[in-house]
Amino acid sequence: MEKIIELKNISKFFTIGGGFFTPKKTLRVLENLNLSIGKGEIFCLVGESGCGKTTTGKLIAGLLKPTSGEILFYGKDIWKMGKEEFKTYRRSVQIVHQDPYSSLNPIKTVYDILSTPLLKHHIVRSNGQCEEKISELLKIVDLTPVEDFIYKYPHQLSGGQRQRVVIARALTLNPEFIVADEAVSMLDVSIRLSIIKLLLSLKKNFDMTFLFITHDLAMAKYFGWSGKIGVMYLGRLVEIGPTPKVLENPLHPYTKALLLAVPEADPEVTRSKKVMELRSLDLPSLLNLPPGCRFSNRCPFMEPGRCDKIEPNLYELEPEHYVACELYGEKV
């Protein structure tokens, strides 16, 4: 499979403060991230809030510049690209945000929102063509009859409808890659699935590649069953592998803890779970990370002198299934 996006040793640090009268602090949001996404693949990035998954999404979409490392788009570093090349990349990668309320400009109609990129990038030549293209897009995202939606303002639409407009907007430039950042988590339960199905149909019909960022393991499983999953914890990838392997045979203690912790919409299944006892309930702050493995201060399998000393390496235990845990060090 051709690799569409590749991240090599990506780190992203943020500094806060640093005014004339405020102290400077460094937040190590991402450190040493390596991953690659093949064309037409679905890659799910799961983890809890603050683990750096949204930052990863923004880095891949070219909205943030990494502190160090390379982001390759078809093998080329995007931050070393020429102007034209960068433009092609930028248009090929689009982003769908979590909050359908803040991702549409409240003072623009659906028509304005969709026509601006179409006209600006000369995807359509005339106003008539533009209207045609917009109806086509609205039909793809199931906002029909088109006349009912095209001149509406965002506040006149429901959450699910807005998210469909957001998706239609992402499709205006015929992208190859969509970063879906918690794209359904703010929607009502009865709406979520229909948006997920819409995204799946895009993959099927347009051979679209997805980075699906979510904290909802069940959604990741449903959406990304055919693809890969990456589990993040405090700015590091702790486990990567094909979705069925990771979810059915988790290797990293954190992944295991997550899977055992997540409540499920099935009384018998959820009540028969044996929950993993963690050594600490609280997530450490990014300003004060534990040494060695970042999960070491909570991990019940922690081996003193090893886990809290060495940065874990990434081990490939099964083909394509990697884990960053020193406890597997001997097995390889």
Place this chain on the structure above:
Amino acid sequence: MVRIYNTLKRISKNVILRRFIKSIFTIFVVVSLTFFIIRLMPSNPIQIYINQLISQYGMTYKEAEALAASLFSIDLKKPLILQYFDFLKNLFRGDLGISFLSRGTKVTSIIKEFLPWTLFSVGVSLLISFTLGIIIGMFIAYKRGSSIDVIITSIASILSSIPNYLIGIMILVFVGVQWKLIPIEAMRGSLSPGVKPGFTWTFIKDVFFHASMPILTYVISTIGGWILTMKSSTLSTLGEDYVMVAKARGLKESRITFSYVGRNAILPLFTSLTISLGFIVGGSVLIESIFVYKGIGWVLWSSISSRDYPVMQGVFLIITVSVIMANLLADLLYSRLDPRIRITGGE
């Protein structure tokens, strides 16, 4: 190097110290600004004064220049930047120069004589209008939508939009002239002749007698603003989750009103307090001139009208410094009241 860095780091961690340094910096900027305005303006006052001395008293240029230099405590022959350093040095020693008009009077002694009256009248009125405004504002927030709320809100919004000096003139015109309820002529000045300062009933009565109209003006012109700000702040606090949870916890109404709503609703008013302070003190130039209440604002006006530049410069500086200091005080008070600021420094 490392030690300096560590010291700086410690300083920057301490909010109060940080605010203090910021105030000092602001004062420094204002001082420099004042110096350069006076020295660099197209109509340089020192030059004007020298010309004036030459034409009025027939002095030679040298004599006039020497006299002017001594009044400003500045050696005019030095380059500008050295003059600036001298000026700073003198300032640090508490020397602000000598008045043009009443020769021999030090600017510092003028400030000493007039500043207390302004601080007193402004302070008292701020205390009155802030307290009353908070109480009334909170009261109408609780009664929102009722007719009393509508009436008070309208009055407050009218009062807050009329310039304070117009309120002063109206008081003068109606209470003093048209209805003759007060002896405005006798109320001029800051103290009646013959009254000796001291902790006596006569003195206190006389002080309030003279300050009453400026205070009344300040209170009327600022109370509307406090009422409206407190009302909206209370309304938004009433919508906070912790107030709802407090009700769910079955807390007594009085406890919720004072500790939960009141205390949190007042916090944002401290930001307005700092702005309001500058505004009132600045407005004292107008109000004191209207009532001929002899405070620092009146001195500023009369020094401007008579082009008494050293006094003008000194008084402007002292007004600014008092406002900055008062701001610092309000900031410190605020950080005492809000634990979020006290500990983390607002991050």
Place this chain on the structure above:
Amino acid sequence: MDKKIRKIHLILGSLRDTFRLLKRNKVGFAGFIILIFIILMSFIGPYIVPFDTTSRLDKIYVKPSWEHPLGTDSQGRDILAQIVHGGRDVLVVAFLTGFLSTLIAISLGSLSAFIGGRFDSMITSLADIVLTIPHFPLLSVLAAFVKLKNPLMIAFILALLSWPGLLRAVRAQVLSLKERDFIEAARALDLGTPYIVFSEILPNMMNYIVISFILSMTSAVYAQVGLILLGLVPLATHNWGVMINFAWTRGAIFYKHSIYYILSPIFAISLFQWSLVSFTRSLEEIFNPRLGQGA
């Protein structure tokens, strides 16, 4: 073609909506009407109501009558005519100040928010300092050095002092809008910075800008009339401030029959200030319905 018409209809519709919302707040609507009235009176009024500047010693301080609805002044001149003719200067300076300070605040504020870092802390520190210096004393000291001859100059100096408040608001707004997802989406769609600034960010700040514009007009009126009152601005023309200054310096305040002469400009200025303030309050309510009383 059809689309253009539809667009115009949409704009008209939203204007109508705004007007309807404005009408709902009675006080705000009254403010709006009075504001329009004062503007019309000051700019068109002088062509309708003549102002006879010749002294009429037989008509000093005449009480209001049909001929002189507000009476006459110390030289027997009609007060109403002076009110009608005396607004334009005040309004022009207020408007210019509002315009200039908004211009400064928007450009510096958005630059500050976009560039960030040292530039941002410099601008915000500067704004803090300008905000702490008491304006009126500074203005009066400045007036001692600079002859404030024309309205543009007064407006310029007033604007130099009144931008920091709006700058803070603009900066905060741009910072928060910059982080909004729709801005990020526009960047991902490669719509270009000028488009993002002028078409996505600025229109969303219009309400702040309008409100701050009007509020800086009120502070301009305050400072301008205050300076005139203290005689720190050369009194070339007849305006409301000059009328008050005359009343004060020439002792009319202490003369019982001059009450109409004093009260007329006071009333005109207060009414103007009040109409500005209550108009902005109702605008705030329209722009941010949560501020309104109850849903």
Place this chain on the structure above:
Amino acid sequence: MENILKIEDLYIEYKARRGLVKAVRGVDLDLYKGETLAVIGESGSGKTTLGLSIIKLLPSSARISQGKIWYQGNGKKYEIVSLDNSRLRKFRWKEIAMVFQSALNAFNPVIKIWDHIVDTAESHDIKMTREELRVKVLELLRLVQLDPERVLKSYPHELSGGMRQRVLIALALLLDPQIIILDEPTTALDILSQRSILELLKKIKEKLNLSIILISHDLSLAAELADRVAVMYAGSLVEVGSVYDIFYKPLHPYTMGLIRAVPTVTASMRELISIPGSPPDLINLPEGCKFHPRCEYKIEECLKEEPKLIKASYNHYTACIRWENIRNGKNN
């Protein structure tokens, strides 16, 4: 079974700019002693309004237009809707405590946690010395796995979201109430913190024999904790039954749709079916059954009259006239 709370034919309306929002319409519901009842619904279903009405803490724009709420516990019997303010105040927290969704803002930011405890105790004239109160609080804080000494000295902003939620639960237990209402107790939390809260709630349930009302949009929470489940749609209850009946034998098309639309993690991969359409506008509700525009079982009769809850089997009620077809899996 013994009734501790009985809601009878409850109607609640909100005044809004656009018109009257019918938030709760004709709800009949019982809470038995010692049970955990989950009220499940999407945003705008009226579940939170229902929860607030139980302690009569509705916003000023809301009005209980009809209905009664009977409370019977501690040997006392009240009708809550008609309680006057002073008795209501003493009733709240002492008899029924509520843990709110936004625990992040549940505490007064300018006073310490200990002062919150003292406030609560003093307002209810608890006959305890400060020392006795302290002993009791220390025990409660240990129960919720917090470091009591540190927490009591802290200001709210010094605690993490999960910690605040645990403090609020401890505070809810302070006066030994008979009922605890939990409104989305874990929405804002990470999976691992969420799990610790769930375990905590299970422990409390076991230990203290409390009656719990759990309000949530999350089916998995109900599956995890509830004995019985009540499903709300557009302001009224559409189905009430034991947790197993609801999850394994749903008799209302909406419940069934929800369960078919929610993915699980550990159970085997299955095809999910989404519910078409979006929730109705509460100001302009459709005629007849409020779910009919989205319902696959809809017949003409559904448009005429809104069905009431019908007893389908022991302890299992549904508001659908076609429940028998649903049970038999026939749709014709």
